[in-house]
Amino acid sequence: xxxxxxxxLIYPLGLVDQGLDELKEKWELHFKDQPLSILSVDEGGxxxxxxxLQGFLLNHLLRTPTRILMRIAEFKAxxxxxxxxxxxxxxxxxxxxxxxxxxxxxxxxxxxxxSRKIAKALQDGILESYRKQPVxxxxxxxxxxxxxxxxxxxxxxxxxxxxxxSLDTTGEILHKRGDKIYTxxxxxxxxxAALLLMATTKNLPKEELTLIDPMSGSGTFLIEGHDYFSxxxxxxxxxxxxxxxxxxxxxxxxxxxxxxxxSPFAKLQGFEINPDVIELARKNAEGKKINFTQSxxxxxxxxxxxxNVVVINPPYGLRVGEKEEIxxxxxxxxxxxxKKKYQPVRLGIIIPEEHKFxxxxxxxxxxxxxxxxxxxxxxxxxxx
Numbered sequence: 001x002x003x004x005x006x007x008x009l010i011y012p013l014g015l016v017d018q019g020l021d022e023l024k025e026k027w028e029l030h031f032k033d034q035p036l037s038i039l040s041v042d043e044g045g046x047x048x049x050x051x052x053l054q055g056f057l058l059n060h061l062l063r064t065p066t067r068i069l070m071r072i073a074e075f076k077a078x079x080x081x082x083x084x085x086x087x088x089x090x091x092x093x094x095x096x097x098x099x100x101x102x103x104x105x106x107x108x109x110x111x112x113x114x115s116r117k118i119a120k121a122l123q124d125g126i127l128e129s130y131r132k133q134p135v136x137x138x139x140x141x142x143x144x145x146x147x148x149x150x151x152x153x154x155x156x157x158x159x160x161x162x163x164x165x166s167l168d169t170t171g172e173i174l175h176k177r178g179d180k181i182y183t184x185x186x187x188x189x190x191x192x193a194a195l196l197l198m199a200t201t202k203n204l205p206k207e208e209l210t211l212i213d214p215m216s217g218s219g220t221f222l223i224e225g226h227d228y229f230s231x232x233x234x235x236x237x238x239x240x241x242x243x244x245x246x247x248x249x250x251x252x253x254x255x256x257x258x259x260x261x262x263s264p265f266a267k268l269q270g271f272e273i274n275p276d277v278i279e280l281a282r283k284n285a286e287g288k289k290i291n292f293t294q295s296x297x298x299x300x301x302x303x304x305x306x307x308n309v310v311v312i313n314p315p316y317g318l319r320v321g322e323k324e325e326i327x328x329x330x331x332x333x334x335x336x337x338x339k340k341k342y343q344p345v346r347l348g349i350i351i352p353e354e355h356k357f358x359x360x361x362x363x364x365x366x367x368x369x370x371x372x373x374x375x376x377x378x379x380x381x382x383x384x
Contacts, residue, residue, distance in 0.1 A: 003244075006039065006071040007055040008166060009046045011064065011195070012370055018198040019064040020046060026061045029229075030258060047071075053248065056169055056239040060232045060258060063194035063224060065174050069155055069166035070239075078111050078161050080121045087125025087165070088132075094243055095167055097139035100127060102153045104168075110158035118156055122165075126154075139243055152238040171238035177227075178235025187217065188313050188350070188372055193224045196379050199366060200311055200348035206264040212310045212342055214297045216270030219281035219290065221311045226268055226288045229261035263289065271295040271302060297334065303341040310344040316352050316375060328355040339384050347382045 011019040020041060027036040037049040045065075050058075052070070059068055073090055077083040103119035112118060143151075150171035157164045175189040188196075201209070211225045233255065239245050248254060268290040272278045278292050285292070295302040314334050315326055331351050338347055346365070351357045353369060353376040366381040 002051040002053065004049055005052050005055060006047060006049055007058070007169070008069045008071060009048070009058070009062070009065045010067045010069065011045055012066065012192060013043055014368060014370055015064075015192075015195045015199075016041060016043060016045060018195045018202075019062075021198055021202070022062060022064045022194075023048075023058075026058075029261075030057075030061060052244050053254070056237070056245060057254075057258060059170055059174065059237045059239065060255075062174075063228060064191050064198065066191060067168065067170045067174055070169050071164065071166050072154075073163075073165045075163055076161050077163050080112065080117060083112060083118070083121045083163070084125045084128070086163075087122050088128040090125075090129060090165070091133060092126050092129040093133045093135045093139075096126070096135075096152060097143040097241060097243065097246070098130065098135040099143055099151055101151065103156055104153050105156040105158075107156075107158040109160045110163075111161060112158055112163075122154055122156060136243075139246065142241065142246060146241055149236065149241055150238055151241050167242070169237065169239040169242075171236060176235065177232060188220055190220060190224055192370065192372065193220045193311075194228070196348055196350075196368070197221060197225055197228075197311060199368060199379070200346055200381050201309055204309065204346065207266060208307050209265055209345075210267040210269055210304070210306055210308045211265045212269045212271070212304060212308050212344070213312060214271045214295075214310065214338060214342070215312055215314055216272045216281060216292060217277060217313070219270055219284050219292065221313070222268045222270050222281075222290045223285055223288065225265050226263040226285070226290055228264055231255075231258045231260040266307075267291070269293070269304065271297065273297075297337050297341070305343055308342045308344040309346045309348075310338050310342055311348040312338070313350045313372075316377075328357060331355065331357060335382070335384070344384060347384050348379060349382070350377050350379050352377050 023046060024036060031054055039047040039049055055070060075086050077086055100123045103122045105115040105118040107113040153168040155166040155168060175191040177190055211222060213221045216222060270281060270292040272292060272294060273296045275294050278294055281292050293302060359380060359382055363382045363384060365383050368379040
């Protein structure tokens with residue numbers, strides 16, 4: 001029987017529901033023979049039980065999480081000798097390849113709160129575990145050959161002296177897709193774009209829709225729409241440097257069985273006023289069925305009537321170097337022009353929280369606050 005473990009999928013605060021929708025959809029598509037076992041959902045993520053292989057492969061399949069952690073242990077400790085003792089008893093030789101890992105620590109209402117002392121206790125405990133149960137030579141050889149790789153970090157979380165130890169399976173944060181090269185002035189992270197797209201198009205027949213971004217920039221929304229069902233094989237993940245993956249037989253067969261699908265949208269169309277930025281977007285979307293056209297949203301050209309859904313991340317004024325602060329009237333004008341030119345069945349727009357946009361009650365479907373580049377913003381989904 002395959003080994004099972006608990007995996008915690010981390011999401012941007014307030015956007016877990018959209019991540020849960022994707023998880024259910026992708027699980028049914030790729031692992032339908034085994035029911036999805038969700039243990040809990042909180043404001044920051046989803047805890048599920050799965051085989052180690054399934055948990056690892058979610059890194060390739062999901063577009064919306066920030067990171068995927070594998071739970072290793074949970075225990076109480078009120079002093080550093082106890083923490084060292086607990087860590088040293090974990091069989092790290094079956095989880096890592098001999099490295100003293102980087103430690104990411106967070107503590108709330110705990111006696112153990114000094115991150116440097118926590119990291120030392122964990123690293124010393126792991127090295128003691130290696131001393132008692134030595135790492136196999138083939139794993140040490142893998143470590144020697146991959147010194148510059150993004151090796152798994154160990155995550156330490158303490159709440160009221162209850163400590164949870166997890167192993168990072170992701171490596172570089174998951175919004176790093178491995179294929180996008182060029183970014184614009186105020187980019188949105190890829191996993192955020194995927195989450196907002198899911199929220200905007202929920203319960204809509206995507207296969208009938210044209211996805212439009214009237215200020216497409218480097219093309220993030222459109223690329224995420226195009227690649228929603230794709231399998232990410234463009235980058236490495238931390239789990240690939242663990243014994244649990246190194247020992248998997250027929251790795252190529254495992255990966256080949258993860259079949260992606262074409263874009264769920266009928267068409268994808270980006271408009272952008274800056275010709276240089278359009279060229280960057282086209283390079284990012286090379287090989288994808290996405291059309292980019294030079295156009296100013298506030299001009300009368302390039303109207304596109306049909307079954308359209310629009311997503312847009314407009315400028316934020318001083319954040320992108322405007323000489324004058326962009327105000328609420330600007331965003332209202334953006335919405336008005338979108339209605340006029342594209343007549344969308346639904347519109348998703350990011351507006352800074354400070355402008356306190358208050359849409360008509362009959363138009364508002366959802367209001368999703370989050371931070372983009374550290375700036376508090378709100379994603380409004382409108383039925384226009």
